[in-house]
Amino acid sequence: MMMAVLLESALRSLILGGLIWLGLTAFRVRHPGVKSLVWTVALIASLAMPVLVEGARQASPHWPSVTLPFDAPAAFPNVEAPQAIAHGHASTPAMTGPSTSQRWAIGWRDALSLAYAVIASLFLVRLVTGLALTWRIRHAARPLAGHGDVRISPKVTVPVTFGGTVLLPAEASDWSAGKRQAVLAHERSHVARGDFYVQLLAQLNRAIFWFNPFAWWVANQLAELAETACDDAAVTELGTHVPYAEILLDIAGRARRVPAGVAMARSGMVGPRIERILAGRVSPPLGRRTGALIVFGLMPLIVAAAVAISAPAQNQDPKQVAVDPKIFDRLTGYYELNPAKAPDNVVRITREGDHLFTEDARHVRLELFAESESVYFVKGTGMKLAFVQQGDQPATAIRYRLGYLDDDTSDDGLAKRVDEAEMKRAEARIEQRKLEQAKPRVEVKVDPRIFDRYVGQYQYGPVLFTVDHEGDDLFVAVNATPKLHVYPEGDHDFFFKVVPAQISFVTEGDGPATKLILHQNGMDMPAKRADAAQARQVETQVAARVALENKPRQAVAIDPKILDDYVGHYQLTADYIFTVSREGNQLSVALTGQPAIEVYPENDHEFFYTVVKAQITFDRDNTGKVTQLILHQNGQNQVAAKTD
Numbered sequence: 001m002m003m004a005v006l007l008e009s010a011l012r013s014l015i016l017g018g019l020i021w022l023g024l025t026a027f028r029v030r031h032p033g034v035k036s037l038v039w040t041v042a043l044i045a046s047l048a049m050p051v052l053v054e055g056a057r058q059a060s061p062h063w064p065s066v067t068l069p070f071d072a073p074a075a076f077p078n079v080e081a082p083q084a085i086a087h088g089h090a091s092t093p094a095m096t097g098p099s100t101s102q103r104w105a106i107g108w109r110d111a112l113s114l115a116y117a118v119i120a121s122l123f124l125v126r127l128v129t130g131l132a133l134t135w136r137i138r139h140a141a142r143p144l145a146g147h148g149d150v151r152i153s154p155k156v157t158v159p160v161t162f163g164g165t166v167l168l169p170a171e172a173s174d175w176s177a178g179k180r181q182a183v184l185a186h187e188r189s190h191v192a193r194g195d196f197y198v199q200l201l202a203q204l205n206r207a208i209f210w211f212n213p214f215a216w217w218v219a220n221q222l223a224e225l226a227e228t229a230c231d232d233a234a235v236t237e238l239g240t241h242v243p244y245a246e247i248l249l250d251i252a253g254r255a256r257r258v259p260a261g262v263a264m265a266r267s268g269m270v271g272p273r274i275e276r277i278l279a280g281r282v283s284p285p286l287g288r289r290t291g292a293l294i295v296f297g298l299m300p301l302i303v304a305a306a307v308a309i310s311a312p313a314q315n316q317d318p319k320q321v322a323v324d325p326k327i328f329d330r331l332t333g334y335y336e337l338n339p340a341k342a343p344d345n346v347v348r349i350t351r352e353g354d355h356l357f358t359e360d361a362r363h364v365r366l367e368l369f370a371e372s373e374s375v376y377f378v379k380g381t382g383m384k385l386a387f388v389q390q391g392d393q394p395a396t397a398i399r400y401r402l403g404y405l406d407d408d409t410s411d412d413g414l415a416k417r418v419d420e421a422e423m424k425r426a427e428a429r430i431e432q433r434k435l436e437q438a439k440p441r442v443e444v445k446v447d448p449r450i451f452d453r454y455v456g457q458y459q460y461g462p463v464l465f466t467v468d469h470e471g472d473d474l475f476v477a478v479n480a481t482p483k484l485h486v487y488p489e490g491d492h493d494f495f496f497k498v499v500p501a502q503i504s505f506v507t508e509g510d511g512p513a514t515k516l517i518l519h520q521n522g523m524d525m526p527a528k529r530a531d532a533a534q535a536r537q538v539e540t541q542v543a544a545r546v547a548l549e550n551k552p553r554q555a556v557a558i559d560p561k562i563l564d565d566y567v568g569h570y571q572l573t574a575d576y577i578f579t580v581s582r583e584g585n586q587l588s589v590a591l592t593g594q595p596a597i598e599v600y601p602e603n604d605h606e607f608f609y610t611v612v613k614a615q616i617t618f619d620r621d622n623t624g625k626v627t628q629l630i631l632h633q634n635g636q637n638q639v640a641a642k643t644d
Contacts, residue, residue, distance in 0.1 A: 003113050004543050009049035010212040016305040017042055017214045020298075032232065033286035036225035037294055040198050043218055045302045047205050052306035116211070123207035131200075138162050144172070147184065158251050159183050161190040163197075182234055182247050189233035195226040224269055231273055232282045245277045317379050318371040320622060325354045327373055330394050331387050334423045335415040343524045344426040346418065347398075355621070358385065361426040362522065362574045366641050367627050379619045380630040380639055382462075388414070430522035437502060437519050441495040443487040448472040450491055454505045457535040458516040460527035464538040465516055476503060479542045480635035521573060542635035549615065549632055553608040555600040560585045562604050566618050570629045570640035578629060578640050589616060 020042050029035055045052070141151035154170040161167075166187040172180065190196065202219035209215040235244050252270040328351040337345040348359045349368075356376065359365040368376035368385065377384045387395040398415040451469035458465040466477045474494060477483035486494035486503055495502045501520035505513040518525040530538075563582045570578040572591070579590045587607060590596035599607035599616055608615045614633035621627050631638040 003116060004539060005050050005053070006116070006209065008540075009046075009053060010209050010214070012053065012305050013042075013046035013049050013209070014212060014214045016045060016302065017218065019301060019305075030281075031283045031286065032225045032228040033283060034290075034294065036193075036222060036229055037286065037291055038298065039218055039222050039225065041295055041298050041302070043198070043202055043205055043222065045305070046209065046215065046218070047201060049306065052302070119210055120207055123210055124204075127200075127203050127207060134160075134162050138165050138167060141167055144168065150184065150187075159187050161187050161196050164191050166191065178238075178243065179247050182238055182244050183251070185234040185237040186230045189230040190226065193226065193229065195230070198222055198226070227269060227273060228276065229283075231277060233285065235277060235282050236285070241277050241280060241282075245274045248277070249274060317369075318377055318384075320369045321371060322622075323370045323373050325351070328356045330389060330392065331356065333394065334418050334420055335398050336418045336422055336426070337415045341526070344429050345415075345523075346423045346426040347415070348423060361423060361430050363427075364571055364573055364641070366639060367621065369621070378639065379628065380617065380637055432522075433519070433524070434522035437522065438500045441487070441489050441502070444489055446488045446491055453507060453511070454513045454516075456512065457530045458527035459530035459534050459538060460525055462538060462541060463525075463527065464530065464535055464542070465518070465527050466535075467516070479538070480546045521575075545632070545635040545637070549613050549635070553600070553602055553615075555608075556602060558601045558604045563587050565620075565626045566629075568626075568642055568644045570642050572631075572638060572640040577643075578631075580629070 020038060024035060024038065029038075137153050137155045138151065140155075141153035144150040144152055149164055150166045150168065152168050152170060152172055156167050156169050159166065159168055159172075166184065168183070172183070175183070199219070199222065202222055206215040206219050231244070231248070235241055238244055248270060332349050332351050335347055335349065344361055346361050350357050350359065356368040356370075357365050358368055358378070366378050369379060370376055371384065374389065375384055375386045384400065386399045388397040388399060389395040394417070396417050400415065448469070448471070451474050454467050454474065455469045456467055458467070464479055466483070468475045468477075468483065474486050474488070475483040476486050476494075484496055484498060486496055488494050489502075492505045492507065493502060494504075499520070501518065504517045504519065506515035506517065506526075507513045512529070514529050516527045516529075518527065563585070566580050566587060567582050568580055570580065572578060576592045579596070581588050581590070581596060586598055587601075588596040588598050589607075597609060597611060599609055601607050602615075605618045605620075606615060607618075612633070614631065617630040617632065618626055619628045619630065626642055628639055628641045631640070
């Protein structure tokens, strides 16, 4: 998660830097003060980019999305997770700590994060050490009477600015008045401009984003521009060019690196500076008003960099419209998705008065809300059902949309009308598979080299499976949940020990696996191998939701009478039911097999846990009746329909 945020922020900063460079080049900006200010603003934006991005996500009404969750009852397609329902009870397998092998196993993502942390720490230690050494030099230096915070030290060979202090070499006592005036004019310009602190920020930015070329380039660019701007200030104060150039050349010959600080003569920079001074290209000081206008003008570009390069479009519930309930009669019936895409995914569409419902083969029912006469959605899931019909004839099929995924216009994405007998057959197969999946499993020995064929990422809608091979063990993670150890019962078949679920890999010849199939809760969910772009899309979606779940929460006072509307039972799956109860002004939520846990209101329909990073949202229909709750946890949104 941390690496994803850093990589995204680095990319945004790199693009922001490229846009600024193009702008400066197009307008032929030469003034060092202007360029220095512009790149300083870009530097600050780079450091603040993670915060800016997160702020943009939380402020935007389209971020984060609500997509069809796994482990939630869903009509099309059924999506499960290889874990028990994570609701905050320590005895629940999903909430317990990882096994010993998991704690010590380090995947490639962990190795990448560790490598980043080590290198960043080295840069930070180097920066802090340099500051400490230079502070000791400054503390031991002798003040130069009559010149303010100017000190002389035998430890420096060239003039250096450290904070608001100017450090001069020991021979400065023998300098002529003209040379001393020129040097102090240059260094005091550094102090006035705050160049030491800008360079400190640049070094900090480089330590954090050491992998970003922009972090290195902008640090060098700011150092060069600072020296050029201070040269201009010194020449303007002295009124002469040649003598100052000679002084600069003399000091450059004595240059030696200092631990920290802004040195007057840096190797590789002196030649161009002298040429510029002798050519008489001296820029006037940058006025405060001009500087303020520049900063103000850059703000829209920075905001655009933090917002525009965003994750794929996120879904919120569409606007509900009123339709004639008589239309529902043409939609009711049974529909089956292509068995090759989602085996036994048969749903029943039913009408109760002015309400329309979808119920899957596991008898989990959710209400449908109209977006138009033919398109309906399930609140809080990003799922839409588009009924295929002609005129006043009964619908012949359903085409679905999940979260941010595009509509599937192929026959594979079409759920065709079937009869009730097909629903009964699907129900029977699901029950039979439940029994099969619950059977005890026996681990067998296999050649761990075959695991390399399974390593990778597999996608099914908004669900991303990540498979890692670590030593002689195989691990599977689902979206933002912790990785779980799977154990072989054959060359292609594996099982979890924490829940009754299994994983199968489909291969073609001796090549990598092309598909992963999760067997859980009587269902088989096929997930195809995902490429880097597909995986990144899902990871970005999940990261946005997890970031929202992890933000600080503040309880507020609400009308206690509202709590009575939420009391009742909410069916998550055939085996798991939320029980919401009230005691006084306190609401508690329990899941099957777990104790009741208190939740606290953020507003009149959103509540949060304090024992885990999870939240509950209660939804109402257009009559004001509470119809469902949504559990937000681990980047998932799990919907449970109210049953009483």
